[in-house]
Amino acid sequence: MKSGIKSDSFEKFTVIAGSIMNPSVQECKDGGRKVLGYTCSFVPEELIIAAGMLPFRIRATDSESAGRADDYFESANICSLIRHTFGKVLNSEYDFIDGAIVGGGCDGNRHILDNWEKSPAKIAFLDRLFIPHASNNLTAEFFLGQLSGLKSRIEGYFGVTITDEKLWSAIRLCNEVRELQRELYGLRLSDNPPITGSETVAVIVAGSSMPKEEYRDDLKKLLRELQEVQVPEKKYSARIMIVGPGHDDTSMSDIVEELGGLVVNDLTCFGGKVIFGSVKEDGSDPLKALADYQVLTRPFCPKNLSAHPVINKEVFDKSKEFKVDGVIGQVFLCCETWGGEIFILNKELRDAGIPLLRIERECTADSTGQLRTRVQAFIETISGGAL
Amino acid sequence: MTDQEIINALTAEGNEYFKALTIAGVNDNARMGRPFIIVSDDALPEIPVAMDISCSIMTVAGAMGTVGPGAAERIDKATEMGVENRLCASVKMGAYFLKAGILPVPDMVITTNSPCDAVDMLGQMMDNYPPWAKVPKFRLDAPHGQTDEDFVYFGAQLKEMVQAIEKATGKKLTMERFVEVAEESNRQASLIMDFQELTRAVPCPVDPDMARVGWELARWVAATDPSVFPKATGWLERLVDVTERKVKAKTGMDGVQEKIRFLWYDVSPSWGSKLFPRLRSELGAVCMKTYYSFHNYIPIDTTSMDSMLASVAKKYLMGTPMTRQAMHTADVFCDDIVRICKEDKCDAMIMPCHIGHRDTNAYQKLARDTCRANGIPFFFLGCDVWDERYMPADVVFDRLKTFFQSTGLA
Numbered sequence: 001m002k003s004g005i006k007s008d009s010f011e012k013f014t015v016i017a018g019s020i021m022n023p024s025v026q027e028c029k030d031g032g033r034k035v036l037g038y039t040c041s042f043v044p045e046e047l048i049i050a051a052g053m054l055p056f057r058i059r060a061t062d063s064e065s066a067g068r069a070d071d072y073f074e075s076a077n078i079c080s081l082i083r084h085t086f087g088k089v090l091n092s093e094y095d096f097i098d099g100a101i102v103g104g105g106c107d108g109n110r111h112i113l114d115n116w117e118k119s120p121a122k123i124a125f126l127d128r129l130f131i132p133h134a135s136n137n138l139t140a141e142f143f144l145g146q147l148s149g150l151k152s153r154i155e156g157y158f159g160v161t162i163t164d165e166k167l168w169s170a171i172r173l174c175n176e177v178r179e180l181q182r183e184l185y186g187l188r189l190s191d192n193p194p195i196t197g198s199e200t201v202a203v204i205v206a207g208s209s210m211p212k213e214e215y216r217d218d219l220k221k222l223l224r225e226l227q228e229v230q231v232p233e234k235k236y237s238a239r240i241m242i243v244g245p246g247h248d249d250t251s252m253s254d255i256v257e258e259l260g261g262l263v264v265n266d267l268t269c270f271g272g273k274v275i276f277g278s279v280k281e282d283g284s285d286p287l288k289a290l291a292d293y294q295v296l297t298r299p300f301c302p303k304n305l306s307a308h309p310v311i312n313k314e315v316f317d318k319s320k321e322f323k324v325d326g327v328i329g330q331v332f333l334c335c336e337t338w339g340g341e342i343f344i345l346n347k348e349l350r351d352a353g354i355p356l357l358r359i360e361r362e363c364t365a366d367s368t369g370q371l372r373t374r375v376q377a378f379i380e381t382i383s384g385g386a387l
Numbered sequence: 388m389t390d391q392e393i394i395n396a397l398t399a400e401g402n403e404y405f406k407a408l409t410i411a412g413v414n415d416n417a418r419m420g421r422p423f424i425i426v427s428d429d430a431l432p433e434i435p436v437a438m439d440i441s442c443s444i445m446t447v448a449g450a451m452g453t454v455g456p457g458a459a460e461r462i463d464k465a466t467e468m469g470v471e472n473r474l475c476a477s478v479k480m481g482a483y484f485l486k487a488g489i490l491p492v493p494d495m496v497i498t499t500n501s502p503c504d505a506v507d508m509l510g511q512m513m514d515n516y517p518p519w520a521k522v523p524k525f526r527l528d529a530p531h532g533q534t535d536e537d538f539v540y541f542g543a544q545l546k547e548m549v550q551a552i553e554k555a556t557g558k559k560l561t562m563e564r565f566v567e568v569a570e571e572s573n574r575q576a577s578l579i580m581d582f583q584e585l586t587r588a589v590p591c592p593v594d595p596d597m598a599r600v601g602w603e604l605a606r607w608v609a610a611t612d613p614s615v616f617p618k619a620t621g622w623l624e625r626l627v628d629v630t631e632r633k634v635k636a637k638t639g640m641d642g643v644q645e646k647i648r649f650l651w652y653d654v655s656p657s658w659g660s661k662l663f664p665r666l667r668s669e670l671g672a673v674c675m676k677t678y679y680s681f682h683n684y685i686p687i688d689t690t691s692m693d694s695m696l697a698s699v700a701k702k703y704l705m706g707t708p709m710t711r712q713a714m715h716t717a718d719v720f721c722d723d724i725v726r727i728c729k730e731d732k733c734d735a736m737i738m739p740c741h742i743g744h745r746d747t748n749a750y751q752k753l754a755r756d757t758c759r760a761n762g763i764p765f766f767f768l769g770c771d772v773w774d775e776r777y778m779p780a781d782v783v784f785d786r787l788k789t790f791f792q793s794t795g796l797a
Binding site: 071072073074076077078079082104106107108110111114115117118128130132133134136138139142145302303305306307308309331333334335336337339340341343344358360 | 468469470471472473474478482498499500503504505507508509510511512514515526527528529530531532536540543544547713716717740742743744745746748749750751752753756769
């Protein structure tokens with residue numbers, strides 16, 4: 001199911017989300033702006049922007065094979081998102097970045113750096129950011145120390161100065177973008193939204209792959225266009241929320257929407273988690289504001305031992321607000337943290353009368369035949385029959 | 388008693404103590420009358436021993452569930468729960484014990500992300516287990532770094548944890564008692580180091596796996612029952628005595644014609660009794676180290692409460708097997724391989740890579756490259772240390788035999 005959006009901005013977002021290197025990044029590179037890659041949503045883009053560089057979220061979009069990454073990672077025991085992402089690194093698809101920060105969200109993510117440092121793809125600036133696994137004042141303070149160290153290393157290596165003023169400016173920019181993204185999400189509150197879930201994924205993924213100011217302006221334009229669009233009548237039979245790890249391509253949403261469902265919301269590492277809340281702008285220390293935001297405001301990663309109640313609340317709140325008929329809990333094979341989270345959530349949702357379909361899959365679009373059958377049965381069940 | 392009789396007695400004593408770590412033992416611990424805490428992983432025994440409380444460990448109870456008759460059926464039941472198919476079986480079993488409703492309600496629950504994502508997941512399940520909803524919880528964030536800043540950070544959390552335990556149980560941690568326990572812990576660590584050094588003799592005098600037994604007694608069993616803590620010191624002293632005698636006499640392990648010494652770089656399998664004795668008797672191949680028989684001396688600094696907590700933190704982060712190998716950078720993992728092979732005069736390195744252990748499975752190339760660069764024959768096995776069905780012990784034996792033959796060691 002496609003909404004039929006006709007918009008240059010949307011076309012641009014789709015191209016950017018569907019590939020790694022893209023014209024906006026190329027333009028930055030041509031203009032001499034450096035690109036700093038990062039692997040986890042807990043790495044604050046604001047820090048990179050304040051350093052005058054372009055933050056680029058490293059992902060595995062469109063990967064068909066983990067390739068040489070399987071020499072490093074044992075394929076039956078490491079999540080495909082990690083292997084395919086590193087496969088792209090080894091395959092020179094990230095040669096355009098000038099450095100990378102690997103966030104230690106999960107064990108697999110952490111070990112990308114270990115292997116990257118010892119691989120032929122090694123680049124001079126490879127850094128790690130340890131992300132706390134509990135949310136309290138002590139862990140937020142520790143994370144502040146981590147951010148401070150990272151800031152110094154970026155300044156030292158790239159010869160830049162990250163002032164408080166630049167950080168506040170980057171914080172305001174990213175807050176504005178998150179607000180616009182939430183506005184985009186809000187469009188699917190309607191019974192008959194002008195944009196589908198799959199299209200929304202593309203817009204959000206593009207946001208971490210191009211200059212933020214350019215993205216903000218294009219997103220504003222898209223939102224204006226979507227307000228004016230003539231929406232055809234309802235064509236879906238069930239409103240679905242997707243919960244799970246990195247959802248860096250549209251394959252899962254595509255399946256749902258091709259089979260008559262509409263993805264109205266998500267809580268994933270490239271979607272709902274990224275756009276949640278805002279960094280406080282009224283403090284005196286911008287790094288502390290960033291640390292508090294990542295550790296205390298949005299502890300949505302199930303690797304965080306404090307995460308479940310927050311995830312539970314967000315899923316229940318959004319299910320109610322967006323009139324969700326059913327939740328798809330997707331887990332990548334070998335991802336214990338989301339495996340456990342969906343396991344716990346499954347019972348809670350069922351007890352509340354919200355159906356959940358648990359899907360274990362690889363991050364690539366392979367095996368979609370089997371997935372389609374299960375998703376189709378789920379949609380038919382919760383909607384009372386085929387469309 | 389002959390030396391071998393002493394070794395047999397120490398082994399039997401250890402096995403008897405280990406009953407406290409099983410699921411039945413967990414329920415017994417709850418009935419001891421002491422405040423009772425369930426932790427997701429390693430219990431830092433210095434604190435519960437000094438506070439006279441009982442701590443049972445979910446992952447250890449899970450691992451014990453993979454041993455002995457009916458293990459396969461229990462693993463299957465745990466798998467059927469549907470948490471995650473390729474999850475480490477010891478953690479899966481721990482989760483199963485929890486969901487099966489056969490655990491007592493503790494006075495407190497402590498969870499941690501150490502050593503791996505699977506334990507983290509188990510912690511989430513414990514934290515959100517409805518029958519324990521009203522039980523006080525504490526979450527420990529184990530950092531991945533290995534600097535003083537990391538140890539101080541973890542130590543500060545331990546300080547908060549102690550306060551939380553005091554509030555939940557009414558027990559107090561006094562400086563005087565903590566120093567006593569820390570000094571005893573340092574003594575135990577020294578004895579383990581002495582044993583480790585003695586086993587480096589050629590031929591190896593006593594199965595180096597006894598270091599694991601001693602360590603588990605002093606830490607896991609003592610955490611469940613603080614009265615075992617001083618007994619563990621006595622056990623280690625007897626072990627060192629007998630090993631010293633055997634080194635002086637230049638006698639190797641009973642009935643073993645030592646030809647090959649190897650490093651098994653993982654947990655010792657729950658079915659190891661079918662493998663290691665056969666390797667020794669048929670091939671003269673002695674396993675010199677596993678994760679749990681390799682130890683580093685990290686003393687507790689008893690200068691002040693803060694110094695004790697920071698050094699207990701360091702000991703936990705850098706000295707606890709699995710945590711040392713899984714939580715830190717690849718350099719720690721690979722440097723240890725070279726160090727062990729050199730110090731223990733190992734002829735080869737075996738990498739079993741148990742199912743669900745993401746960390747080791749992310750290091751297969753780095754470990755291989757490290758071994759190649761240092762002239763250490765390397766073999767990647769890909770078995771499961773918990774569930775023998777992935778690769779039965781006799782198949783593992785055959786594969787190792789072929790490897791040793793093809794490298795000219797056998």
